[in-house]
Amino acid sequence: MKFVFTDKKVNLPNKVHAYAEKKVGKLDRYFKADAEAAIVFSVEKDRNNVELTVRSGSTIIRVSESTSDMFATIDAAVSSVERQLRKNKARLEKRLRQDAFVRTVDAEEVSSFAPEEEEEEFRIVRTKRFPIKHMTVEEAVLQMNLVDHTFFAFKNADDGGAFAVVYKRNDGGYGLIEDDT
The missing domain is CATH 3.30.505.50 (Sigma 54 modulation/S30EA ribosomal protein, C-terminal domain)
Incomplete structure (x- = not known):
């Protein structure tokens, strides 16, 4: 996975970028080799913001998280991407790496193991037709x-x-x- 870091209105130490690369790098198992992760860091008042966009082929996953600690914000962004991937597992299996959802557990993941989320169905509840002017x-x-x-x-x-x-x-x-x- 290729990484692109952008710091908006903030100068972050390299250890923050290294931490983000390590955490986001764990998502690599879901994506093909051409995947790119764009991570934008910003600070507004006392909030640390992270926008994480992962592109792999035609699939784009984007999350935005904000907390009072930059490291916690990075963790939250990675968790949000994983949650989106699990939630849309059936629809994404053809687009992602072949063994993307084969579960391998390491010691760090055992403590944070979460049950699989039910995939919700895309239900069209209303259709409108109107002339586009x-x-x-x-x-x-x-x-x-x-x-x-x-x-x-x-x-x-x-x-x-x-x-x-x-x-x-x-x-x-x-x-x-x-x-x-």
Whole structure:
């Protein structure tokens, strides 16, 4: 697994990066050799934040954790990735390494052994059909806010009618997803 570390507004000692590499490296057993882990460290007030993104082929797993201790935050991020992998085990088995879910237990894992989580089924509970209208990004954000949704699909008039989605971000801003075909 290849590692990319980014420190935002903080200078961390190399031991933090080494600790993160050791902990995230344990996820290597799930992924193929081309996997890449991007780890972004930041500090806001008294909170240590870690954003961990693991890419392997077309599979992307992203988690964000925040605690008062950077080492605990790294541990929480790795645990979150493992939880996502276990939760979606059946769907991911074809995309990940062949023996990704074969359990080998070492002494450290025995103390933190957790029971397997039940995989929940993806249930579509409602289907809506509506015409997707041409509009600018600003008009789409306005329309999204008017209907009090967290996302809105539209055809981007500024981009030749390409399909796009605007969405509200957790930080209060807005995001735009565009089709690149």
